[in-house]
Amino acid sequence: MKNKITIIGAGNVGATAAHWALSRRLGNIVLLDVMEGIPQGKALDLWQAGPLDGYAGTVIGSNDYADSADSDVVIITAGLARKPGMSRDDLLAKNVAIVKSCAEQAARYSPNCFMIVVTNPIDAMVYTAFKASGLPKHRIIGMAGVLDSARYRTFLAQALGVAPADVSALVMGIHGDKMLPLVRLANVAGVPISDLLPAEKIAEIVHRTQHGGGEIVNHLKTGSAFYTPGLAAIEMAEAVLTDSRRVMPCAAYLNGEFGIAGCFLGVPVVLGEQGVERILEFQLTDDERQALSESVEAVRKQMEETGL
Structure with missing residues (x-):
């Protein structure tokens, strides 16, 4: 039997995620x-690409959650997108209600699903979905670090003139300006970036990564990024559906790891058929721990503002 993936929200991110999943x-x-x-029009358009791309899966567009029943993975992209001058936090009040409704209904029809939340602000929205859905913590995560790390790796590769695939880099913490692109662990084929780039260039790349989403919003004017966020969500879904045990930075529920408990935060996790198989905890420097604590403070503030 084929896997079933429901994507809630047929905007740019949702439709792009559907395209990546089919491909x-x-x-x-x-x-x-x-x-x-x-959703009906976009689904039909995607489905008709099957003869050209070679996939044989079905694509259904719907306004009825009953059609999502027994999904293996549910991806929530529904919500308002950022516009120039807006922060992710500016979206919180309106998107809480949207994500709460989506998570409740999705879990009602697919109580055994694995849920990925893409809606901003992600760390607060995955908490909202967790509270609303009743899903266990290992079966619900937020898409953040996969996207942020991809941006970090891209900027490093550009500066070094190397293939992005050969750059290994990790971004932890909140999906926002206080995210933590780890410099100490970033490398190219094992060679630390600190041996290849001057400190001022690395600092510039870290800042650009932290504000990477806003950079795209400022260009687009009427929306936010969608190609890479859509693919990032599908990378996570694929790891679960194929039980590949990929290690990815995701907004996962912490229960004491890194000295943090009771919130969702971007950390490296092992993704397999059980969802979050485990969180990879490692020793942080004092500066890294301080930066991560600032992320936690910002996330807890968002959590309070959800009213849940």
């Missing part, structure tokens, strides 16, 4: 949205 042959897709006609 990777991950299973049948349900594209769900409250707007009548939008």
